[in-house]
Each structure stands twice: as C-alpha cells, then as structure tokens.
Amino acid sequence: MARRPSNDTGSRPVSMVDVARAAGVSQQTVSRVANGLPNVNEQTRQRVQAAMQELGFRPSYAGRSLRDGRYHSVGLCVNDVTKFGNLTMIDGIASAARERGCAITLVEMSKTEEFSLAEATRRMAALPVDGIIIGMSRLAPDFETFAPLPGIGTVIVTMYAHPRVTTVDSDHYGCSLLLMDHLFELGHEQIRFIGGPSFSVDEQFRRAGWRDSLERRHIKMAEPLEGDWSANSGYEAGRYLAEHDRTMTAIYAANDQMANGAIAALRDNGLRVPEDVSVVGVDDSLDDFVAHNELTTVRFDLHQRGREVFEHAVPKAGATGKTVAIRIPGKLIVRHTTAEPRV
Amino acid sequence: MARRPSNDTGSRPVSMVDVARAAGVSQQTVSRVANGLPNVNEQTRQRVQAAMQELGFRPSYAGRSLRDGRYHSVGLCVNDVTKFGNLTMIDGIASAARERGCAITLVEMSKTEEFSLAEATRRMAALPVDGIIIGMSRLAPDFETFAPLPGIGTVIVTMYAHPRVTTVDSDHYGCSLLLMDHLFELGHEQIRFIGGPSFSVDEQFRRAGWRDSLERRHIKMAEPLEGDWSANSGYEAGRYLAEHDRTMTAIYAANDQMANGAIAALRDNGLRVPEDVSVVGVDDSLDDFVAHNELTTVRFDLHQRGREVFEHAVPKAGATGKTVAIRIPGKLIVRHTTAEPRV
DNA sequence: ATGCTTTATGTTAACGTACTCATAACCTGG
DNA sequence: CCAGGTTATGAGTACGTTAACATAAAGCAT
Numbered sequence: 062m063a064r065r066p067s068n069d070t071g072s073r074p075v076s077m078v079d080v081a082r083a084a085g086v087s088q089q090t091v092s093r094v095a096n097g098l099p100n101v102n103e104q105t106r107q108r109v110q111a112a113m114q115e116l117g118f119r120p121s122y123a124g125r126s127l128r129d130g131r132y133h134s135v136g137l138c139v140n141d142v143t144k145f146g147n148l149t150m151i152d153g154i155a156s157a158a159r160e161r162g163c164a165i166t167l168v169e170m171s172k173t174e175e176f177s178l179a180e181a182t183r184r185m186a187a188l189p190v191d192g193i194i195i196g197m198s199r200l201a202p203d204f205e206t207f208a209p210l211p212g213i214g215t216v217i218v219t220m221y222a223h224p225r226v227t228t229v230d231s232d233h234y235g236c237s238l239l240l241m242d243h244l245f246e247l248g249h250e251q252i253r254f255i256g257g258p259s260f261s262v263d264e265q266f267r268r269a270g271w272r273d274s275l276e277r278r279h280i281k282m283a284e285p286l287e288g289d290w291s292a293n294s295g296y297e298a299g300r301y302l303a304e305h306d307r308t309m310t311a312i313y314a315a316n317d318q319m320a321n322g323a324i325a326a327l328r329d330n331g332l333r334v335p336e337d338v339s340v341v342g343v344d345d346s347l348d349d350f351v352a353h354n355e356l357t358t359v360r361f362d363l364h365q366r367g368r369e370v371f372e373h374a375v376p377k378a379g380a381t382g383k384t385v386a387i388r389i390p391g392k393l394i395v396r397h398t399t400a401e402p403r404v
Numbered sequence: 405m406a407r408r409p410s411n412d413t414g415s416r417p418v419s420m421v422d423v424a425r426a427a428g429v430s431q432q433t434v435s436r437v438a439n440g441l442p443n444v445n446e447q448t449r450q451r452v453q454a455a456m457q458e459l460g461f462r463p464s465y466a467g468r469s470l471r472d473g474r475y476h477s478v479g480l481c482v483n484d485v486t487k488f489g490n491l492t493m494i495d496g497i498a499s500a501a502r503e504r505g506c507a508i509t510l511v512e513m514s515k516t517e518e519f520s521l522a523e524a525t526r527r528m529a530a531l532p533v534d535g536i537i538i539g540m541s542r543l544a545p546d547f548e549t550f551a552p553l554p555g556i557g558t559v560i561v562t563m564y565a566h567p568r569v570t571t572v573d574s575d576h577y578g579c580s581l582l583l584m585d586h587l588f589e590l591g592h593e594q595i596r597f598i599g600g601p602s603f604s605v606d607e608q609f610r611r612a613g614w615r616d617s618l619e620r621r622h623i624k625m626a627e628p629l630e631g632d633w634s635a636n637s638g639y640e641a642g643r644y645l646a647e648h649d650r651t652m653t654a655i656y657a658a659n660d661q662m663a664n665g666a667i668a669a670l671r672d673n674g675l676r677v678p679e680d681v682s683v684v685g686v687d688d689s690l691d692d693f694v695a696h697n698e699l700t701t702v703r704f705d706l707h708q709r710g711r712e713v714f715e716h717a718v719p720k721a722g723a724t725g726k727t728v729a730i731r732i733p734g735k736l737i738v739r740h741t742t743a744e745p746r747v
Numbered sequence: 748a749t750g751c752t753t754t755a756t757g758t759t760a761a762c763g764t765a766c767t768c769a770t771a772a773c774c775t776g777g
Numbered sequence: 778c779c780a781g782g783t784t785a786t787g788a789g790t791a792c793g794t795t796a797a798c799a800t801a802a803a804g805c806a807t
Binding site for chain 1: 416464465469470479492498499502507508510511514531554635691692694
Binding site: 416417419420421431432435436438439463464466467468469470471472 | 762763764765766
C-alpha cells in the first residue's frame with residue numbers, strides 16, 4: 062500500500078507534490094511557479110501551470126501559514142452583527158483589511174450570554190488570526206483585570222481606556238460636545254436628553270458629554286430619559302417631554318432613530334420642529350430610510366476608525382507596540398431640525 | 405547556534421514542544437492534555453497545564469489544520485457589507501456558524517469593480533475555509549459558465565438557479581406573489597411598481613413577481629419605476645405617480661425604505677394612505693428607524709436562510725452532494741397601509 | 748581550454764499538530 | 778510468579794509549504 066495514495070480518487074486535496082509528479086518536476090519548482098518567482102524556464106512554467114489547472118490545485122492555507130507564521134486575517138468578535146454600531150465596525154474594518162490584502166475572521170458571540178474579554182480572547186486565539194479585535198458595546202465584567210495574550214495584537218473597540226490594551230473608537234463623548242455647542246450657539250439652554258439603554262458604552266459616553274456640557278455652563282440638568290435606540294422608544298420619550306416639559310427648547314437624542322421618533326411625537330403633539338423645539342441626533346443613519354432627512358446630527362468616519370483598529374491589531378513591522386487610546390472625532394452636520402429657540 | 409532557539413525571547417510563538425520541555429514530558433503528552441484526552445496521569449496533567457499557563461501556550465491553528473485537513477471556518481464573499489441584504493446574510497450565517505462551532509472568514513470584494521465568480525472563488529480558495537459562500541447581488545458575468553472548485557462546497561446566494569452549484573435565497577419572487585395576492589383580495593387592480601436598480605438580482609425577481617401576478621389576471625401593466633432602494637428615490641417615484649397617475653389604487657415598492665418614501669410623497673400630495681392609495685414594501689426593515697411603523701410588508705426568515713446556506717456550504721458527513729436550488733418563503737405582514745380601494 | 752557568472756532545478760529542513768504504534772510500568776487473577 | 782491486561786508515556790511520521798543551500802548546465806571573458 063502506497064503511503065501517499067495516488068490522487069486519482071480525489072480523496073485528498075491536490076498538493077504541490079501531486080502537481081510536481083504530473084509535470085515531471087520537483088515540488089520546489091511548483092512552489093516557484095505558484096508564487097511567480099523568477100528563474101523558471103518558460104517551457105517548464107507552462108507545463109506546471111497546465112498540470113495545476115488540470116488537477117485543480119489549490120494552495121494549502123494551512124501549509125503556507127504554518128511555514129511563514131502569518132495568517133493574513135484579523136479576528137473580529139462582536140456580540141450582535143446587526144446592531145448599527147457593530148455593522149459599521151465590520152464595514153470599516155473590512156475595507157481596511159481589503160486594502161492590506163487581509164480577510165476578517167468573524168465570530169459572533171452569543172447575543173444573550175454575557176461575554177467576558179477573556180472568553181472572547183480565548184476563542185479568537187484558536188483561529189487563524191494575526192490580531193484580535195473585540196467590540197465591547199457593553200462593559201465586560203473583566204475589563205479592568207483583562208490582560209491581552211502576549212504575542213498577538215489586541216484592540217478593543219470601546220470608549221473606555223485600558224492600561225494594557227489599545228482601545229479605539231469614534232468619539233462618543235466628543236460628539237455630544239459638538240452638538241451641545243451647536244445648540245448653545247443658537248441660544249438653547251434647556252436641552253433634554255433621550256439616551257440609549259444605560260448598559261451601552263456608547264450611551265454612557267454620549268450622556269456624559271451632554272451632562273458635562275451643561276455643567277460647564279452651570280445649567281441645571283433635567284433628568285435624562287432612557288430609550289432602547291429604536292424610533293418607537295424615541296417617540297415615547299418625545300411624547301413624554303411634549304406633555305410634561307414646556308420649558309425645554311431642544312432635545313438631544315443619543316441616536317438618529319430615536320431623534321426621528323421624538324420629532325414625530327413632538328409634531329403629533331402640536332409642537333413644530335425646529336420652530337418650537339430643536340432636535341439633534343447622532344450617527345447620520347437615516348438617509349436610506351427616511352425621505353428628505355433634515356436631522357442635524359454627527360457623522361463618524363467609520364472607515365477611518367476601521368483603519369485605525371486594523372493597523373493597531375495587525376501592526377506593521379516597526380510599530381512601537383505602545384498601547385494607546387484613539388478617539389476619532391465626528392463631524393457636525395447641520396440640517397434643518399435646529400434653529401434659534403423661540404423667545 | 406541552536407536550531408530551535410530557546411523561546412525565552414518570545415520571538416517565536418510557544419509551541420507544544422516548548423511546553424513539553426518546560427514540563428519535562430514529550431510533545432505528545434502535551435497534545436493529550438491540550439485536547440483533554442484520557443490516559444494522562446493527574447499529576448502530569450497539572451504539571452503540563454501549569455507550563456502552558458506560564459508560557460502562554462496558544463495552539464497553532466495552522467498546525468492543527470494542516471494535520472487534520474479542516475478549518476472550521478466558512479468563507480463568505482460579499483461586495484458591500486452595509487447593504488441590507490448582505491448584512492442580514494452575514495447575520496444569518498454567523499449564527500448558523502456559531503451553532504456549529506465555526507467562524508466566518510469574510511472577504512469584501514471591491515464595491516466598485518465588477519466581480520466574477522471565478523475571481524471570488526479564487527480568492528476565497530486561498531483562505532482557511534471548508535466551504536465557500538458567495539453573495540451574488542448582481543448577476544456575475546461568468547454566472548452561466550462558472551464551475552465550482554472540486555472538493556470544496558460552494559453555495560451562491562442568489563435567486564438564479566445554476567446547474568452545477570447549489571443556490572439558496574429568500575424567495576424574492578414569491579414575496580411579490582404574497583403581496584399582490586393580498587392587494588388583489590382587497591380589490592386592487594391598478595398596482596404600480598417602484599423597483600430597485602435594474603442590475604439588482606433581488607429587484608429583477610421582485611419585479612418579475614409583480615409582472616407575472618398582473619399578467620396572470622390579465623391586468624394591463626403600467627410602466628414600472630426604478631429607484632435605488634433609498635427612501636428619497638421612493639419619494640421621487642411616489643411624487644411622480646401622485647402627479648401623473650390618478651387611476652392607481654396601490655403601490656408596490658420593492659423595499660420598505662422606498663415604500664416609506666413613497667408614502668411621504670403621497671401624503672405631501674394630498675393623497676391618504678391607505679384610504680386613497682395602498683402601499684406595500686418588502687423586508688420589514690423599518691421598525692428601528694420609524695416610529696409607529698404601519699407598513700404592510702413581507703418578512704424573511706434570515707436565520708433560516710443562513711442555516712440553509714451554511715449547511716450546504718459545509719455539508720455534514722453523509723450529505724448527498726447534489727446541487728439544489730432552495731427558496732425560502734417570506735411571510736406576509738399586514739399592517740395599516742393597505743385597505744380596500746376607494747370606489 | 749580555464750575559471751567565473753548566470754540560470755534552472757533539485758534536496759533538505761523546518762514550521763506545529765495529532766495519529767499510530769511501541770514500550771514500559773503497573774495491576775490482577777490463577 | 779507468570780500470563781494477560783490496563784495505564785502512562787514516548788518515538789516516529791505525515792500533513793503542505795517555502796527558505797536556504799546545493800548542484801548542474803550553459804554562457805562568456807580571458
């Protein structure tokens with residue numbers, strides 16, 4: 062019984078040795094042809110390529126990775142692919158990865174179970190990844206104590222800074238300052254806040270930016286409302302405010318969807334936007350869904366965030382290796398849901 | 405100079421050999437401990453585990469894959485991650501993969517370049533994948549002639565059937581029949597169509613369903629309108645119809661976003677929905693973005709689609725290997741944008 | 748012709764893992 | 778006290794690739 066079965070049956074994938082045998086050359090010559098290296102006779106090259114074609118040769122990722130120790134892929138761990146934040150993260154990282162010829166190895170953690178960074182890291186480390194990216198949309202229980210695996214770049218996408226891990230995120234605190242300053246400049250002071258669920262890291266920082274803006278100007282802060290990011294929750298909050306707060310002149314909703322709901326509620330309650338109440342959101346996510354989107358909002362450059370995340374997870378040769386905290390500023394987009402307050 | 409450098413420097417990843425040397429056992433014993441195999445002395449096991457811990461051992465994905473010829477990952481190739489269809493595909497497949505302990509290797513093709521199935525397959529084949537899934541949202545130039553790589557499961561997510569490749573998709577033709585039948589039952593006949601861009605496969609089948617429904621009832625078909633899936637394009641189409649067609653009683657928009665835009669346009673032009681005109685969409689995608697979503701639409705079970713795609717791309721042992729064409733039916737969701745036509 | 752470079756090709760080793768087989772130590776029952 | 782088993786461990790090998798080195802042939806200047 063031959064140790065290496067002749068591969069006519071197709072039971073085993075076609076390797077370079079199979080091609081070499083078919084073309085009557087050494088396996089190393091096949092490798093040279095496969096990688097387009099020089100010093101191969103043109104006639105030989107064609108013979109080898111013909112054999113590759115005929116046998117359906119597919120280079121072994123495992124063999125290659127084992128050999129040169131790199132996977133050309135970056136691991137991405139998120140808890141729910143469909144959440145707007147995660148989706149845009151995937152998109153940004155995917156295009157950054159493509160620019161560098163890398164793939165993304167995506168693992169979705171259970172949407173329901175709580176997930177620890179240690180657990181996520183453990184799972185990702187068993188996969189073909191040169192770096193690990195973890196989206197932490199809610200604070201992990203082991204965030205403070207977490208130590209990244211040595212020898213593999215790790216980046217957490219979150220606003221919280223960490224002493225031993227590089228963190229990257231859009232500036233979910235700064236976006237609030239942009240919006241609040243815009244409202245202050247128009248003359249608003251009574252600015253209510255409709256936030257997302259309080260476990261959300263994005264929410265925590267957006268709310269902190271709202272609160273700090275008011276405190277810095279010594280404006281008394283009314284109770285923030287809590288939604289669930291959906292337009293319906295924004296509607297409910299907006300209705301509540303329309304009914305209970307006739308002193309407010311502006312609403313800051315922590316995302317565009319809730320802002321859109323809030324606007325609908327205000328109008329249903331006889332309040333005009335922006336004449337009676339100004340409304341702002343964050344994300345610039347409505348365009349596809351709403352005609353004539355007029356919402357003043359903040360847009361983040363998600364591709365830049367993707368690039369930053371990627372570069373730090375898979376550092377180029379000669380990178381410093383110091384852990385940093387990168388916050389990418391958003392850009393204020395003024396449309397027509399904000400105006401000077403009524404006098 | 406030692407051939408295998410002692411790994412104090414940490415230049416090379418820690419291998420089982422390193423752990424074995426530290427624990428004073430053979431590499432094979434380390435393998436047994438790592439995989440939880442029996443016949444290891446409890447004391448030895450603990451010694452090995454301690455060494456693993458101390459050195460930070462991470463099992464080599466490459467070595468393991470090379471050894472047993474499987475990657476436990478499925479390749480997914482899409483052209484644009486953010487498109488609603490692709491996003492939901494990723495989500496569905498991700499959860500199916502998780503159920504089977506697999507990861508997803510995601511490759512985003514250039515959004516601008518036209519992409520061929522051969523090119524996509526070639527790129528995916530060089531990655532650590534046990535199966536290949538290609539999202540074909542527009543007809544690839546080589547669709548007819550395409551032959552999948554032998555020895556690796558291939559699935560194309562599209563409505564077009566293929567003689568040599570399994571194709572899976574939500575039933576973008578059947579959804580039209582569901583909606584049209586609903587409108588017919590209410591008494592509508594003059595039903596206009598606002599489609600997506602004509603290169604979109606989903607659009608082609610949704611439109612075909614609209615056309616065939618009318619033809620089957622011998623209803624004269626008015627010219628379909630073409631949008632770009634966005635609410636604004638739906639608004640423009642809706643406005644055009646409001647101004648030019650006073651005989652229509654219903655609009656079928658090929659997705660919810662355009663339907664939402666069309667509704668806004670109708671109302672801006674003094675037409676009531678559903679009293680004057682009924683409107684339906686597809687996807688059930690508005691809930692997060694619009695408060696009090698009342699749109700009659702079709703919802704697809706995207707997780708089921710993800711499971712089907714996954715199962716056929718990475719067949720279990722004992723699968724037939726026959727190529728099939730699977731179309732997963734949607735479900736009609738009747739809300740309040742449809743009613744009997746005015747008499 | 749002789750030595751030197753260039754070109755084409757082959758040989759060997761190494762990457763990390765897990766399977767198969769071998770071996771040694773330890774039991775257990777007669 | 779030995780045959781027959783069980784348990785713990787190690788040795789060897791193969792998976793497919795590429796880098797480094799080796800060899801052989803051919804061209805070319807002296």
